[in-house]
Amino acid sequence: MEYKRLLITGFDPFGGERLNSSWEAVCRLPEEIAHYRLTKLRIPVIFGSAADAVLCAAHTLKPDVILCIGQAGGRTAVTPEVIGINLRESRIADNAGSQPVNEPVLESGPDAYFSTVPVREMVKEIEKNGIPASLSLSAGAFVCNDLLYTLLHHYQNTQTLTGFIHVPFICEQEKENCFCLPLADVVTALTAAIHALP
Numbered sequence: 115m116e117y118k119r120l121l122i123t124g125f126d127p128f129g130g131e132r133l134n135s136s137w138e139a140v141c142r143l144p145e146e147i148a149h150y151r152l153t154k155l156r157i158p159v160i161f162g163s164a165a166d167a168v169l170c171a172a173h174t175l176k177p178d179v180i181l182c183i184g185q186a187g188g189r190t191a192v193t194p195e196v197i198g199i200n201l202r203e204s205r206i207a208d209n210a211g212s213q214p215v216n217e218p219v220l221e222s223g224p225d226a227y228f229s230t231v232p233v234r235e236m237v238k239e240i241e242k243n244g245i246p247a248s249l250s251l252s253a254g255a256f257v258c259n260d261l262l263y264t265l266l267h268h269y270q271n272t273q274t275l276t277g278f279i280h281v282p283f284i285c286e287q288e289k290e291n292c293f294c295l296p297l298a299d300v301v302t303a304l305t306a307a308i309h310a311l312p
């Protein structure tokens with residue numbers, strides 16, 4: 115069988131956390147899902163550096179699809195992101211101590227790009243597994259959005275599909291009074307989302 119190539123990424127912990135649910139789930143995915151062979155990459159929660167790491171890996175791998183996963187603590191569903199915006203606006207410092215406010219991701223770039231992966235089909239596939247999922251119309255303006263916007267800019271008008279999925283906390287993070295999903299459910303949700311890829 116001819117496999118397509120999927121570059122899938124998860125983030126380091128940030129904001130004083132011990133774990134990041136995105137990487138915990140990504141690193142537990144199998145090597146092959148549907149007709150995709152996966153290459154997994156753990157990336158830093160640093161403005162600019164996150165995208166640099168992904169672009170560098172993608173330069174060698176030449177993936178058909180790049181799917182980045184990030185943690186959105188407080189969300190109550192697995193949420194494929196529809197859009198990346200040209201804004202850096204952070205409430206907390208990134209892992210290199212930078213906290214930009216009202217800065218563009220890309221000087222004189224367009225305001226926004228739409229994700230090029232089938233986000234609605236992903237939501238349906240995830241829900242088929244009994245896991246809560248919904249579209250998100252904002253990836254925020256921290257490092258996750260920075261990464262999504264940069265990749266969509268880089269791969270516009272190419273064959274490389276690019277998308278981003280935010281996932282809730284996992285119960286293993288033991289957050290009090292916060293929605294969480296079992297780690298196994300996040301792994302299942304990401305597997306289902308990959309099944310929605312062309």
Ligand code: PCA
Nearest residue numbers: 125159184185256257258
């Ligand atoms: N979530 C952050 C950055 C890293 C992560 O996992 C975000 O939503 O921007």
